Amino acid sequence: MSIAAQQFLEAAGSITRNLRHRGLIQTALRKYEAARDRKKSAFNDWSAARQSAAETKWDAINHLDTYLAEFASKLEARGTKVHWCPTEPEARDTIRGIIRDSQARCIVKSKAMTAEEIHLNEALEKDGFEVVESDLGEFIVQLRQEPPYHIVFPAMHLTRDEISDLFERELGSDPTREPEELTMIARRALRRKYLQADVGITGANFAIAETGMVSITENEGNARLTSALPRVMVTLLGIEKVLPKLEDLALFLPLLATAGAGQTVTGYNTLYGGPRQPGESDGPVEWHVVLLDNRRTELLADPEQRDALHCIRCGACLNVCPIFRNVGGHTYGTTYSGPVGSVITPHLRGLQDWKHLSNASSLCGACTEACPVKIDLHHHLLQNRRNAVGDAPSWIERVAWRAHAFVVNTPALYQFAQEVGRIVEPLRRRLQGTPLDPAQSWTRTRDLPPVAGESFKEWWRNRR
Amino acid sequence: MNARERILARIREALTVPAPKPGSHGHVHGSHPPHVGSQDAQPIGFRNRPVHEARAWLPKGGTTPAEHLARFAAASSELKTDFRSVDSEAEAHAALRRIADDEGWRRVASHHHALTDAAVAALGRTALFTDGGYPPDDLEACEAGITTCDVLVAQTGSLVVNSRTSGGRALSVLPPHHVVLARRDQLVSDLTDAFERVEALHGRQWPSMISLVTGPSRTGDIERILVLGAHGPKKLTVLMW
Incomplete structure (x- = not known):
């Protein structure tokens, strides 16, 4: 058994008995479910919308070379520097280099799972930079020095009292039980950072090939501020984020918000097409777009599971998964947890070390049902099991x-x-x-x- | 071979084996056409798929101006956007003055445009105009940011601002109250129409940022309880005539 598998078993064993954790997750997800169902019912035809989205992503992923080249050249035409990074260390070193060259001291960052994937914060902190997470949930887990619990709701596992204690300890604020007051403490703490920061780092939700733009989805306005005030902006995204046309967002923005958070669309959906252009009053003078492969092309080479690259990281499959709801996000020990994490992690980090995740499933299919781009998740879990046995058969079983x-x-x-x-x-x-x-x-x-x-x-x- | 070529070469190699199309249940060469709403038996060529088709499945924005207005008002109230449909520019200015008095604004920020210039003049407060650059600390000290927008969307209760003609990237998100001045003919039905309108306005020269703003800044990161004004504006007011 791999070390990761042993850790998974131990963590799962202890957290499933933790009734406080279970209560917290159930309450949070019940609220999510009610909102999601209400928003889904506003769709004229939810399942046809999913099919349409699946076909659009199929087009994008199965012509990825064409779209990616188009995306990059459109960006470059308007003064954006595009960096292609085949591996995790190359992406990390590229960003470290950009930041060193910009002689930055303070870096403000908005939520990016790809940055978690390449362990960017640790690397930058080791270089002596201060990196401040600006998304409220990410800010909280950063203060606790732990990874995000969920790809969309990073601090879902914490109560207001725990957050109040944390703020009291780390920021010297007065204790409070009001979520609003807690949010304002974080708002005040981060305001100065936006104004001071020399570099802003963001992720991206979609890359529009047709116009050479990235689209960033958020609710808080922290990504807007991160990409408005610092003089250098860095955007890190996986190569699979491509969508062919600008208009595709008319479908994908509501789909992502509904499946991910039970909203019609989220608070801010922002397209970035370049650094500050002539005649504009603000914005970064330099913009670097860092394209990350990090073994996504290996998943692409598996036609059976290629559709896992359609994933828009909405987190819907996590929210409905009976395993996730019992073992929680941290137990997985991966950047991407839940069903989609169990499907793609073996491709990104090695099948034999991570095959246990595909076994931690009841194969109930709730994930496949929930996926807004119709990824065949539970069958992929089954295929991972088959591939793991095929690669390294167990003699005892045989x-x-x-x-x-x-x-x-x-x-x-x-x-x-x-x-x-x-x-x-x-x-x-x-x-x-x-x-x-x-x-x-x-x-x-x-x-x-x-x-x-x-x-x-x-x-x-x-x-x- | 540089990194760009390396990645593109790996992608091309991976794509030499075709993947099954969605809805074909795993058969790469299956004869099932994907069951997209159309009745025709032709398998759909995804490269030339009609993009507009998807709007038929989405939430409705209405077909008449009256429906658009009603839908936008309903979405605004759910989002906690303070939306006021008024009869004239003068009425909009009066509403703006009342808000400014109630909230005790001393300094406002805006950008030059026929609508905003008139409103700022009517308001009679110290004003920072962001056009041509500004000190960020000064903008941060303003109680409100007053902007125009490109288009408003009935379907979602959203509006679109951009970095070139709405005063830059920060004006609509740094001050605690964002006020949008809009004309009724800027309201369209749905996102598809909105993207079309934005493209018609800017397609020859895209601004570096285009933002679809839907309600005031919000978060649910603490116990999934809604809080407004996480980092951006705590209040969003739309004055339309």
Whole structure:
């Protein structure tokens, strides 16, 4: 078992017994579900909209080379510097270089899961820069020195009291139970940072090939400020974010907001097409767009699971997943958690080390049902299981299945096994789940049906 | 081979094997056409798919100006945007003066435009105009940012500002109250129409930033409880005549 798998089992084992955590997540997700259902019902046809989105992303991903080249050249035509980064260290070093060259001291950052993916903050802090997360949820988890709990709701696992204590300790604020007051504490703390920062780092939700623009979705206005005031702007995004046309946003913005947060559209959806242009009154003088591959092309090379690159990171599959709702976001130990994280992490970070995530699923299909771009998530989990076994078969399992096949294909042996089963049944029931049970790790939490006192064949014979 | 060529080469190599189309249930060469609303049996060529088609599935924005107005008002009240449809520019100025008095504005920020110039003059407060550059600290000290917009969207209760003709990137998001002055003919039905209008206005020379603003700044990051004014404006007022 890989280290990641062991950690997953331990963390899952302890958090599933944590009723406080469970209560918090259930409450938060109930609110989400009610809002999402209300907004979904405003759609004329939600399932047709999903199909349309799936086809648009299929077009984008299956012509990625064309669209990506178009996107980059349009950006460059208006003075944006585009950096292509095949790997995680290359992306990190590119951004470190940009920041060193700009002689920055303070960096303000808006939410970007790709930055979590390449561990950007740690690298920049090691270089001696101050990096301030400006999204409220990200700001909170940064103060706690932990990764985001959820790709859309980073501080979903915390109560207002915990946040108040944290602010009191780290920012010296007065304790309060009002979410509004807590938000204002963060607002005041971050205002100065926007004005002081030399560099603003953002992620992106969509890359529009037709016009050479990125689209950033948010609610708080922190990404707007991050890309308005600092003199250098850096935008980091995965190569799969491409959409062919500007107008595609008319579909994708409502779809993302509805599936992700139960909103018609989010507060700010902003298109950026270049650094400050002649005649404009503000904005960065330099804009760097950093395109990250980091093994996305390996996922692209798997036609069976290529549609996992359609993901728009709305988090809908996390919210409905019975596993996520029980084990929580941190248990996964990955940048992307929940069903989509379980599907793509083995591709991004190695199948054998991360195959356990695909087994941590009931295959109920709630994720596939929830996905606004119709990624076939639960089948991909099944395919990951198959691929993991194909790559590195377990000898014990192989021997066990061979033996089973031999027994069930030999009538005399099968009958003998039944007899033995019937005789040892009382003993088996007594031992089930105890340390004397050879299958304890399985039977501790599961029941086996009892061996029947009479087989069907015997029953039939006796009735005649 | 540079990094750009390396990534593009890997993409091209990966794409030599085709992937099944959505709705084809895993069959790469399957004969099922994807069941997009149309009745025709032709498999849809995705490269030339009609983009406008998707709007049929989306929430409605209405077809007549009266419906647009009603829809925009309903969306605004849900978003907690203070939307006021008034009869004349003079009435809009009067409403603006009342807001300024109630909130005790001393300094406002704006940009030069026929609508904003008239409103700022009617307001009679010290004004910072962002055109041509400004000190960010001065803008931060203003109680309100008064701007025009490109278009308003009935379907979502949104409005579109941009960095060239709405006073820059920060004016509509740094002051605690954002006031938008708009004419009724700027209100369109849905996002598809809005993008078309924005493209007609700027397509030859795109501003570096175009922002779809939907309600005041908001967050639900603490226990999913809605709080307005997370980092951007706590209040958004739309005055339309």
